[in-house]
Each structure stands twice: as C-alpha cells, then as structure tokens.
Amino acid sequence: xxxxxxxxxxxVEKIKKLGEDDPRRITHSLKVALAITLVSLFYxxxxxxxxxxxxxxxxxxxxxxxxxxxxxxxxxxxLNRMLATLLAGAxxxxxxxxxxxxxxxxxxxxxxxxxxxxxxxxxxxxxxxAMKARYDYGLMIFxxxxxxxxxxxxxxxxEVIEMAHQRLTTIIIGSFTAIVICICIRPVWIGENLNNxxxxxxxxxxxxxxxxxxxxxxxxxxxxxxxxxxxxxxYKSVLTSKxxxxxxxxxxxxxxxxxxFGFRHPWKQYLKIGTLSRQCAYKVDALNSYLNTKIQTPxxxxxxxxxxxxxxxxxxxxxxxxxxxxxxxxxxxxxxxHLHIQHSKMEAENLKSLLNTTSIWENDALQEIIPTGAVALxxxxxxxxxxxxxxx
Amino acid sequence: xxxxxxxxxxxVEKIKKLGEDDPRRITHSLKVALAITLVSLFYxxxxxxxxxxxxxxxxxxxxxxxxxxxxxxxxxxxLNRMLATLLAGAxxxxxxxxxxxxxxxxxxxxxxxxxxxxxxxxxxxxxxxAMKARYDYGLMIFxxxxxxxxxxxxxxxxEVIEMAHQRLTTIIIGSFTAIVICICIRPVWIGENLNNxxxxxxxxxxxxxxxxxxxxxxxxxxxxxxxxxxxxxxYKSVLTSKxxxxxxxxxxxxxxxxxxFGFRHPWKQYLKIGTLSRQCAYKVDALNSYLNTKIQTPxxxxxxxxxxxxxxxxxxxxxxxxxxxxxxxxxxxxxxxHLHIQHSKMEAENLKSLLNTTSIWENDALQEIIPTGAVALxxxxxxxxxxxxxxx
Numbered sequence: 001x002x003x004x005x006x007x008x009x010x011x012v013e014k015i016k017k018l019g020e021d022d023p024r025r026i027t028h029s030l031k032v033a034l035a036i037t038l039v040s041l042f043y044x045x046x047x048x049x050x051x052x053x054x055x056x057x058x059x060x061x062x063x064x065x066x067x068x069x070x071x072x073x074x075x076x077x078x079l080n081r082m083l084a085t086l087l088a089g090a091x092x093x094x095x096x097x098x099x100x101x102x103x104x105x106x107x108x109x110x111x112x113x114x115x116x117x118x119x120x121x122x123x124x125x126x127x128x129x130a131m132k133a134r135y136d137y138g139l140m141i142f143x144x145x146x147x148x149x150x151x152x153x154x155x156x157x158x159e160v161i162e163m164a165h166q167r168l169t170t171i172i173i174g175s176f177t178a179i180v181i182c183i184c185i186r187p188v189w190i191g192e193n194l195n196n197x198x199x200x201x202x203x204x205x206x207x208x209x210x211x212x213x214x215x216x217x218x219x220x221x222x223x224x225x226x227x228x229x230x231x232x233x234x235y236k237s238v239l240t241s242k243x244x245x246x247x248x249x250x251x252x253x254x255x256x257x258x259x260x261f262g263f264r265h266p267w268k269q270y271l272k273i274g275t276l277s278r279q280c281a282y283k284v285d286a287l288n289s290y291l292n293t294k295i296q297t298p299x300x301x302x303x304x305x306x307x308x309x310x311x312x313x314x315x316x317x318x319x320x321x322x323x324x325x326x327x328x329x330x331x332x333x334x335x336x337x338h339l340h341i342q343h344s345k346m347e348a349e350n351l352k353s354l355l356n357t358t359s360i361w362e363n364d365a366l367q368e369i370i371p372t373g374a375v376a377l378x379x380x381x382x383x384x385x386x387x388x389x390x391x392x
Numbered sequence: 393x394x395x396x397x398x399x400x401x402x403x404v405e406k407i408k409k410l411g412e413d414d415p416r417r418i419t420h421s422l423k424v425a426l427a428i429t430l431v432s433l434f435y436x437x438x439x440x441x442x443x444x445x446x447x448x449x450x451x452x453x454x455x456x457x458x459x460x461x462x463x464x465x466x467x468x469x470x471l472n473r474m475l476a477t478l479l480a481g482a483x484x485x486x487x488x489x490x491x492x493x494x495x496x497x498x499x500x501x502x503x504x505x506x507x508x509x510x511x512x513x514x515x516x517x518x519x520x521x522a523m524k525a526r527y528d529y530g531l532m533i534f535x536x537x538x539x540x541x542x543x544x545x546x547x548x549x550x551e552v553i554e555m556a557h558q559r560l561t562t563i564i565i566g567s568f569t570a571i572v573i574c575i576c577i578r579p580v581w582i583g584e585n586l587n588n589x590x591x592x593x594x595x596x597x598x599x600x601x602x603x604x605x606x607x608x609x610x611x612x613x614x615x616x617x618x619x620x621x622x623x624x625x626x627y628k629s630v631l632t633s634k635x636x637x638x639x640x641x642x643x644x645x646x647x648x649x650x651x652x653f654g655f656r657h658p659w660k661q662y663l664k665i666g667t668l669s670r671q672c673a674y675k676v677d678a679l680n681s682y683l684n685t686k687i688q689t690p691x692x693x694x695x696x697x698x699x700x701x702x703x704x705x706x707x708x709x710x711x712x713x714x715x716x717x718x719x720x721x722x723x724x725x726x727x728x729x730h731l732h733i734q735h736s737k738m739e740a741e742n743l744k745s746l747l748n749t750t751s752i753w754e755n756d757a758l759q760e761i762i763p764t765g766a767v768a769l770x771x772x773x774x775x776x777x778x779x780x781x782x783x784x
Contacts, residue, residue, distance in 0.1 A: 014520075015516075015520065018516075018519055018520060019516070025516060025519045026516065028515065029511075029512040029513070029515040029516040030512055032511055032512070032515045032535075033507070033508045033509070033511035033512035033515065034508070036507055036508070036511045036535075036539055037504050037507055037508045037511075040503075040504065040507060040539065040543045043500075043543050043544065043546050043547060044500040044503075044504070044546060057540060057543070057544055060539050060540065060543055061536060061539075061540070064511075064532065064535050064536050064539060065532070065536075108435075108436040111432075111436075112429050112432065112436070115425075115428055115429055115432060116425045116426070116428070116429045117425070119421075119424055119425035119428045119429075119456075120421040120422055120424065120425035121421070123420065123421040123424045123425065124407075124411075124417060124418065124421040127410055127417045128406075128407065128410060140456065140457070143428075143456050144453060144456050144457070147428055147432065147452050147453075147456060148449060148452065148453070151432045151435050151449070151452055152435065152449055154435050154436060155435060239631075239670075239674070240632065240634040240635070240670075242632040242635075243632070243634075243635035243636070244635070278631075278632075282631070282674055282677050285674050
C-alpha cells in the first residue's frame with residue numbers, strides 16, 4: 001500500500017512539473033474546455049437549439065477536433081475543415097441528384113460507386129507530399145463529409161441540401177469559435193516557437209563551441225575535471241531537430257495574420273538555417289569526441305596553437321550567440337557579429353599558416369582537430385550570415 | 393495553354409511515380425475505399441438500417457478515421473477509439489443521471505461544469521509524454537464522446553443509454569471492419585518497416601564506410617574522379633532518422649499478433665540500434681569531410697598506413713552489412729560478423745602501434761583521421777553487436 005502511495009505521489013509530481021515547465025499547457029487545457037462549454041450553449045439555450053436541432057453536435061465535435069495547441073495548427077485545421085466540408089458537401093449533393101435520377105435500384109449502386117471512387121482517389125492524394133504537408137486533414141474531412149452526405153442521402157431523400165447546409169453552418173460556427181478563442185486568449189504562435197527554437201539551437205551551439213576551447217586545453221593540462229559540463233552537451237539536441245523544425249514551419253505558414261512576422265515571412269529560411277546549424281553541430285560533435293582521447297601533446301606545440309584555437313572558438317561562439325539574439329528580435333544582425341566573424345576568420349588564417357610553417361611535430365591528435373574545427377566553423381558561420389541578410 | 397498542358401503532364405507523371413515507387417499506396421487507397429463501401433451497406437440494406445437507424449453513420453465515420461496505412465496505426469487507433477468510447481460513454485451516462493436529479497435549472501449547469509472539467513483535465517493529460525505516445529487519439533475521442541453523450545442528453549432525456557449503446561456498437565463495427573480489412577488484404581506491418589529501415593540504415597553505413605577507404609586513397613593518388621559516388625552519401629539519410637524511428641516503434645507496439653515478431657518483441661532495442669547507427673553516421677560524416685580537403689600526404693607515410701586503413705574500412709563495413717542481413721532475417725548474426733569485427737579490431741591495433749612507433753611525420757590530415765575512424769568505428773561496431781545478442 002505504501003508503495004502504491006509512493007507511485008501516486010510520483011505521478012502527481014510529474015504532472016505538476018509538466019505544468020510548471022510550460023504554463024501554456026494549463027492555459028491551453030482551460031481554453032479548450034471554455035470553447036467546448038461555449039459551443040455547447042447551443043444545446044442549452046432553446047432558441048439557438050431550435051435553429052439547428054441535433055446537428056448542433058457538429059459544432060461541438062468541430063471545436064474538439066480543431067482546437068490545437070498553437071494558432072498555426074488551429075487555423076490550418078479550421079480552414080481545412082471548412083473548405084473541405086464546403087467542397088465535399090457540394091459534390092455530395094450533386095452525386096445525390098445524379099443518383100436519384102437513376103431510380104430505386106440504381107441509386108445505391110451509383111452512390112456506392114462514387115463513394116468508392118472518391119475515397120480511393122482522395123486517399124491516394126494524401127500520399128502526395130505537397131498535399132500531405134498542408135492539406136492532409138482537409139482531405140480526410142473531404143472523404144468524411146462526402147460519405148456522410150451521399151450515404152445518408154439514401155435514407156433522407158428530401159433533406160439532403162438542408163443537411164449539407166446545416167452541417168456546413170455548424171462546422172463554420174465551431175471552427176470560428178475555436179479559432180477566435182485560440183487567437184484571443186494567450187495565443188501560442190508556432191511561428192514564434194520556431195523562431196525561438198532555431199535561435200536557441202544557434203545559442204546552444206555557440207555556448208558549446210565557446211566552452212570547448214577552454215575545456216580542451218584544460219584537459220590537456222590538468223586532466224578531466226568533475227565540474228558541470230552540461231553546456232558542452234547543449235549541441236546534442238541540435239543534431240536531431242530536423243523533423244520538428246519541418247513540422248513547425250508547415251504549421252507556421254498558416255499564421256498569416258501574425259503581427260510580428262507578417263504575411264510573407266520566409267519560413268523556408270528557417271529550415272535552411274536549421275540545416276546549417278545541424279551541419280555545424282555535426283562538426284562540434286566531432287570536436288567533442290576529442291575530449292575523450294588521451295593522446296599526450298608536447299607542451300611546446302600546445303602553447304603555440306592554444307591562443308588561436310581558443311580565440312576561434314570564443315569568437316565564432318560569440319558570433320553564433322549574437323546571431324541568435326538578432327534572430328530573436330527579428331532584426332538585422334548586430335554589426336558586432338561581423339566583427340566576431342572577421343576575428344575568427346583571421347585567427348583561422350593564422351592557425352593555418354602556423355600549421356604549414358612548423359613542419360615537424362610529434363603529436364597526432366591536435367594538428368588535425370584545429371583546421372577542421374576552424375575552417376568548418378567559419379564556413380558554416382558565413383553561410384547563415386548570408387542567409388540572414390536575405391531574410392531580414 | 394501549352395505551358396498549362398506541360399504542367400498537367402508533369403503532375404500526372406509525379407503521381408504515377410508515387411504509385412510506382414510504392415505500390416502499397418495504391419493497395420491502401422483501394423482498401424480504404426472498400427472498407428467504406430462495405431460499411432455503407434448498413435444504409436443500403438433495410439434490415440441492417442432498421443437496427444441502428446441514423447446512428448449507422450458512426451460506423452462509416454469510424455472506418456474513415458481509423459483506416460491507416462499500417463496495421464500498427466490502424467490497430468492503435470481502433471483500440472483507442474473503442475476503449476475511449478466505452479469509458480466516456482459510461483461516464484457520460486453517469487453524469488446524465490446525476491444531472492437529471494438536480495432539476496430543470498440545475499441540469500445544464502451541472503452538465504456544463506462536468507464538460508468543462510473533463511475537457512480541461514483530459515486535454516492536459518494529452519501533454520503527458522507517456523500518454524501522448526500511445527493514447528493521444530483515445531484521449532481526444534474520450535472528450536468527444538463524453539461531450540456528445542452528456543451535451544445531447546439534455547435534449548433527448550429518455551434515450552441516453554440507447555444512444556450511448558448504439559454509438560458504441562457502431563464504432564465497434566466500424567473499427568473491426570477497418571482492422572480486419574487492414575490485416576487481411578495485403579497488410580503493411582509497421583514493425584517490418586521499422587526492421588527494414590534500421591537494417592537499411594546499417595547497410596548504407598556499411599557501404600559508405602567500405603567505399604570511403606578506397607575513395608580516400610584514390611583521391612590522394614589521382615585527384616577527385618567523376619564517377620558516381622552516391623554510395624558514399626548513403627549515410628546522410630541515417631543522420632536524421634530519429635523521429636521517424638521513434639514514431640514507428642510506438643506504432644509497432646500495437647502489432648502484438650504479428651506472426652514473425654510475436655508478442656514481446658523488444659522494440660526498444662531498435663531505438664538503441666538506431667541511436668548507435670546515428671552516432672556511427674556522425675563519425676562517417678566527419679570522415680567524409682576529409683574527402684574535400686586538399687592537403688598533400690607524403691607517399692612514404694601513405695603507403696605505410698594505406699593497408700590497415702582500407703582494411704578497417706572494408707572489414708567493419710562488411711560487418712555492418714552482414715549485421716543488416718541478419719537483422720532482416722530476424723536471426724542471430726552470422727558468425728562471419730564476428731570474424732569481420734575481429735579483423736577490424738586487429739587492424740586498428742596495428743594502426744595504433746604504427747602511429748605510436750613512427751614518431752616523425754610531415755603531414756596534417758592523415759594521422760588524425762585514421763585513429764578516429766578506426767577507434768570510433770570499432771567501438772560503435774562492438775556495441776550494436778552486444779545489443780544484437782540481447783535481442784536475438
């Protein structure tokens with residue numbers, strides 16, 4: 001029994017932490033509940049109910065299905081749902097009239113044929129990548145509404161148009177309720193989230209890189225220390241961020257009315273920056289694996305290269321961090337970024353010539369690591385920089 | 393007009409390619425259409441329709457929503473939907489009786505309160521990672537059914553139990569139709585897909601690695617060639633496979649009845665192997681970046697290390713490829729894997745002592761690349777090997 005109680009306390013604490021980590025989750029839950037309760041007023045208030053009857057339930061269902069965490073997802077689903085219902089409803093009514101013309105026995109055959117045809121075609125259309133990214137939900141609703149209208153039209157002959165019309169109206173009401181509540185009460189803009197994610201990733205990379213320089217030469221001198229090195233591991237979450245970024249960019253495209261980003265914000269640029277950050281993270285990963293090797297370095301050589309190496313790390317780390325700050329504020333990158341990049345380029349040139357002139361060494365690990373790190377990072381640094389200009 | 397026609401031809405060809413790339417897509421579309429048509433028979437055949445009335449539409453909707461590409465996804469959604477409907481229906485009926493006891497004015501208030509409470513709680517529960525991974529859909533259906541039953545109970549006092557019962561029955565019929573069609577007609581087992589994905593990734597890594605050895609020394613001797621080097625780039629798709637693998641493993645857990653994998657197949661092992669493959673891919677990425685550097689290597693040194701290096705590459709590449717074959721056939725790894733790993737270990741030791749004894753060199757690029765490549769790869773090779781034993 002005590003063990004059970006311990007488990008319960010555990011779960012409660014985890015749930016509490018979930019809410020504390022991101023209070024927007026609690027807000028979202030209350031928002032959804034509010035939207036559903038609002039829409040269910042249709043049932044409780046007689047004059048409203050008399051207008052739509054049992055069909056008002058579609059408004060409730062729509063709110064539940066459309067209300068998503070972010071504005072982008074809600075807008076995308078809501079618009080998809082409304083548009084798909086409109087088109088499928090129209091098609092369904094058309095097929096219904098075609099079917100009624102073919103008599104008592106022909107009707108179910110024609111209806112069944114069209115349902116089969118439409119379902120197969122639209123299901124296949126969901127595999128087209130461009131459709132899947134933005135209209136997947138709409139295509140499903142299209143099949144759903146079409147089947148609903150055309151199948152049930154067989155039993156409710158006279159009321160097909162009425163039914164299609166009511167379904168469309170209730171779905172529009174539900175979608176708008178969801179969208180309005182989602183936008184008006186503490187909105188979660190997925191575009192801002194994406195912006196922050198990409199900026200955070202750049203900052204993490206910068207920190208890892210800045211930390212690496214000092215850390216590496218420390219280890220050479222004193223051996224591994226036991227301090228907290230979590231900042232060095234920050235880059236790891238960048239390695240696998242691809243799918244998240246793509247999904248977010250797809251949703252962000254729906255947020256056309258965002259006050260900060262405007263109508264034609266170049267979301268694709270974020271994906272490019274994301275890809276470049278990832279390539280940069282692979283390099284940092286390669287650098288970090290040298291922290292675990294135990295090859296000794298002659299101190300003479302070490303003293304020669306220590307300065308340019310740490311400088312490259314700190315300067316390009318700073319550049320990345322400032323680019324992140326600039327991205328967060330959606331402005332041109334600060335001029336100091338320019339400076340840092342220039343510095344790290346210079347030091348990299350320094351290092352290269354140093355490596356070329358001093359031709360006899362005894363160590364293995366160090367010579368290689370530095371040009372890789374330096375050259376790769378500078379290349380990577382320059383590219384997002386160019387990207388940024390085209391974006392800002 | 394000609395341009396338009398060109399566009400149309402373009403689109404048609406793309407769609408054709410989509411079907412040819414994976415004929416299972418076409419089968420899936422036909423399966424969905426078949427399932428919907430079958431279920432809509434409820435409407436066309438009078439005795440069936442009389443049993444369920446307008447509620448039969450839920451069976452059609454269920455089929456549309458539950459029919460997914462893979463067996464795992466369909467099973468997961470179907471079971472989620474049935475269980476959630478059962479629980480939410482029971483709760484909804486309970487709340488309905490509680491509400492009717494509190495009189496005419498109290499009823500909508502109590503109903504509204506409970507809908508708000510349940511919606512907020514369950515929406516929040518969807519953020520719990522463990523719930524999200526497997527029961528996300530079920531939780532949504534729970535809110536949906538609960539709102540549906542309790543809200544509409546206000547207007548249809550006497551028929552609540554009848555309604556809940558009919559909804560449950562139709563949803564069970566719909567889910568079973570979808571599941572049966574999905575399993576019986578050319579099933580797509582996501583567990584098999586995951587198995588193949590992980591095996592393919594290992595094979596690609598092996599090929600890239602095998603190719604790298606020869607390629608690197610070729611370039612040193614003859615400069616970059618213009619042949620097709622796509623096999624060298626194969627590892628790139630491994631870099632970002634994390635999210636796909638996790639999603640697939642989540643779905644694969646539903647496929648408990650699969651004839652080849654059985655009830656307690658260790659899907660988590662796949663994620664481990666996947667993570668190890670990815671780490672291995674980062675190393676290969678680091679190696680590949682050396683293909684673009686132009687630093688000259690003295691031929692004396694080159695001739696010394698060429699043999700062990702190419703051997704390590706080819707032996708560990710072969711080991712990976714054979715592990716992939718073994719994984720595909722779901723059996724213990726062939727003994728030859730053992731042999732290849734032993735070989736590459738031996739050569740790595742060789743190379744290490746070679747690097748330690750020959751202490752004066754003039755080049756930068758080469759010394760470093762080899763121990764990294766060798767040591768890292770051997771480490772990475774041994775670990776999935778151990779994993780495999782625990783799995784097979």
